[in-house]
Amino acid sequence: MSVSPPILPPILHGGRLDLARAHFPQAPEPWIDLSTGVSPxxxxxxxxxxxxxxxxxxxxxLVALERIAAVAYHAGPKAQVVAGAGTQAFIQCLPRLRPATRVAVLGHTYAEHAAVWRAAGAEVSRVETLEEIAAAEVGVIVNPNNPDGRLEPAARLADTARRMAAKGGLLIVDEAFADFLPAEASLALCAGEDGLVLLRSFGKAYGLPGVRLGFALCGAQIAERLRATLGPWSVSGPALAIGAAALADAPWLAARGVALAQDAARLDGLLAAAGFEIIGGASLFRLVRHAAADRWFAHLARRGILTRRFGERPDRLRFGLPAAPAAWERLERALESGRNGL
Structure with a gap:
């Protein structure tokens, strides 16, 4: 039987359970939110x-937290570490600190970077090579990339940053999903060099996005301007305490990395069995392709499972990792019923 594609809500970010509930009011509670790349x-x-x-x-x-973060992220000796209320705070600040007319963003990625530069009046281009990034006034690279997990070698990014710095440019590298990679995959050792700002997210790897904590690793001049822009009390008292404890707990993070790798392999098997083509991902999410992705989105949502879809690429969905055995079981049943009914 032919089924018409449903009219779907314009969910532009992961985590919008309010919109999902409004468009799928009959879905069972509690919802299973697989739309964000947040650790379960x-x-x-x-x-x-x-x-x-x-x-x-x-x-x-605040000073103590920033010192702990410098150690946790293996920051270079010249790096300043600035804490803020999530990496979004820094994404919003940077166009005001370093105005630009031409900004290049590498590949299909997280939309907020392009949005804030456009709002500041810049011409933003999506590019496919580091050569094109280096030619811009400001370049933005998410590494590993969201949503496809593309990973550019740190040495190539460091070279790009130095080339841009030589002509007064700025490279912004967003490492929101780098916590479970080897330290050498990060650009943190280069942080502090001219022309480079490195962003690190706390909430994703530590499963606490509501804490609203993130960091910028950069040189002294940019750090001073960021602190002035953020103003006093830019990080809440609870976030300072929670962040300091978590970032100092390296064994906990290592153990979670092992568990996440096992979970990701399990998710790969379920998605492949349901007929999805796995085309990318990182430790906290998988990107898949399916000709009926919109119908899959609605099928899962009617069962209280929220995934991440992409308006400009309607054949793709992103799946995060379930948090508990019951959530895995619900996902498995939903995928099985969709494979047989879509």
């Missing part, structure tokens, strides 16, 4: 003193 293993919250809620955040706690 949240870091266990440490005991929090009442003062982190009842007092303004302490400068000493």
């Amino acid at each position: 293993y949240p870091y266990p919250l440490p005991p929090l003193a009442p003062e982190v809620f009842t007092r303004l955040p302490d400068v000493a706690a």
Whole structure:
């Protein structure tokens, strides 16, 4: 029987369960949110003193967190580490700190980078090579990339940053999904060099996006301007305490990396069995292709499972990792029924 494609909500970001509930009101609760690249293993919250809620955040706690983050991210000796309320805070700031008329973004990637530069008046181009990035005033690279997991070698990115710096340019490298890669895959050792800003996300790897914590690794001049733009108390007291505990706990992160690799392999098997072509991904998500991706999106949503779709690439979906055995079972049943009914 032929089934007409459903009218789908314009969900432009992952995590919009409010929109999903509005468009699929009969879906069972609780929803399983696989639309975000967030770890299903949240870091266990440490005991929090009442003062982190009842007092303004302490400068000493901010400095301590930034030092811990520098060690956790293997920052270079010249790097300044600036903490903010998620990497989005830095994405919003950078066009104001370094105005540009021509900005190049590598490949199909996270849309917020292009959006903020366009809003600032820049001409933004999607490009496919590092040569094109180097020719721009400002270049943006998400590495590993969201949603396809493309990974550019750190040495090539470092060379690109130096070429851009030589002509007064700026390279922004967003490493939001780099936590489970070997340290040498990161550009952190080069952080502090001219013409380079490195962004790191806390919430994705530690499963705590609601904490709203992220970091910029950069040279002293850019760091000073970022701090001035962010203003005082840019990170909440609870975020300072939680971030310091988690980033200092290297064994916990290593163990989660092993578990995530096993989960990703399990997800690959389920998706392949359902007829999806796996075309990319990183430790926290998989990108798949299917001619009936829109129908799959609706089929899963009617069963309370939210995936990430892409308006300009309607044959693709991105799946995050389920968080518990019951969620895995629901996903498996939904994929099985879709394979037999779509």
